[in-house]
Amino acid sequence: MKVLCIGDAMIPGKNIAEAAKELHIKSIDNNIEYKDWETDWNKLQDRRLIIEKEGPSAEKVVSQIRGADKDTEMLLVLFCPVSREAIEVLPNLKAIGAARAGLENIDVQYATEKGIIVQHIKGRNAQAVSDYTIGLILGEARNIARSHCAVKNGIWRKNFMNSDMVPELKGKTIGFIGFGYIGQLVAQKLSGFQMNILVFDPYVENEVIREFKAKKVPLEHLLQNADFVSLHARLTSENKNMLGEQELALMKNSAYLINTARAGLINEDALFKFLKEKKIAGAALDVFWEEPIAKNSPWFELDNVTLTSHIAGTTKEALTNSPFLLVQDINRLLENKKPKFIVNPEVLEKTETIKWLEKIRRSLDVS
Secondary structure, three states: OEEEEEEOOOOOHHHHHHHHOOOOEOOHHHHEEEEEOOOOHHHHHHHHHHHHHHOHHHOOOOHHHHOOOOOEEEEEEOOOOEOHHHHHHOOOOOEEEEOOOOOOOEOHHHHHHOOOEEEOOOOOOHHHHHHHHHHHHHHHHOOHHHHHHHHHOOOOOOOOOOHHHOOOOOOOEEEEEOOOHHHHHHHHHHHHHOOEEEEEOOOOOHHHHHHOOEEEOOHHHHHHHOOEEEEOOOOOOOOOOOEOHHHHOOOOOOOEEEEOOOHHHEOHHHHHHHHHOOOOOEEEEOOOOOOOOOOOOHHHHOOOEEEOOOOOOOOHHHHHHHHHHHHHHHHHHHOOOOOOOEOOHHHHHOHHHHHHHHHHHOOEOOO
8 A cells, every 4th residue: 555644844744654554454664655744843734714704716736746656555644635626636545644633634524525635633733732721721810821921021010900809720710612621631631720610511521510619601691701711612603703802792891712713713902902901911812814924913902811822732742643643543544443433434334345345455564
């Protein structure tokens, strides 16, 4: 089986290829090709944001795919766009793997129509994002970044916009909007702070929520009662701008909003207004409506918001482990075990897919 690995500035193709060598297929080392799509970090951020907004067809079929071996059966990528047109270029493609949770760069619908298995990795950076979320909670509420900036500029600053209500975490209530793996890790890591936990997530069972000594509540109840609101939901057409003026008006004046998920979950104008008018105590944002933020952005005028450059999920471990986690899940599929992260399981029922998997399984190397 021929495998094509396409990396970028974040995870080079060579690194993805190293992980691909762990596929349990005989002589796989000789059938792995690797390339890089975008090696300039800044250009990568620009290109991937366009693709996340407009889909994989925002770019023409990239040369790394157009020039690939036509016998390629498995394609492993990070941010490289895999559009309908790109899939057509690889007539023997049977599987696509993304070493990330997001699938905006892959035309999953067309892959499914063509009987191509799509796998990705959920939670690859969950430890990183959950750590960072706690950092933002403390950083914003305790004015850590603002104090640091002042001291670096020769100012021994003691007074802040929230000086009369700087909180300790013990006994406070945190509300999670979205309680998947990342939200659960934040709750677990905050347990030592002895906080109360509220959860709004229609898709998580009460049983799971109770394991974290948390309470499942409607969104309105969460916003009214939380001292900290932390977002951990994926952005969909249904929940876009779920926090607008009406919802933010429910929050306490002393509450803080933390977002390490997606900017589109919040109405930008509404949040800016509520912070400027001090209707909530503060916010900490690692994701934005336009990235990077414009140099003349009004967000820089606010003294009750912590802004960071979309780095919550970027750690050494999150980047180096991702391709290996993906390959581990592909091996589960190849060995007829239950994979965790197949996006389109209905493809597994197709006759051609069954035949391909049977052929692969006859050549497995599980020694």
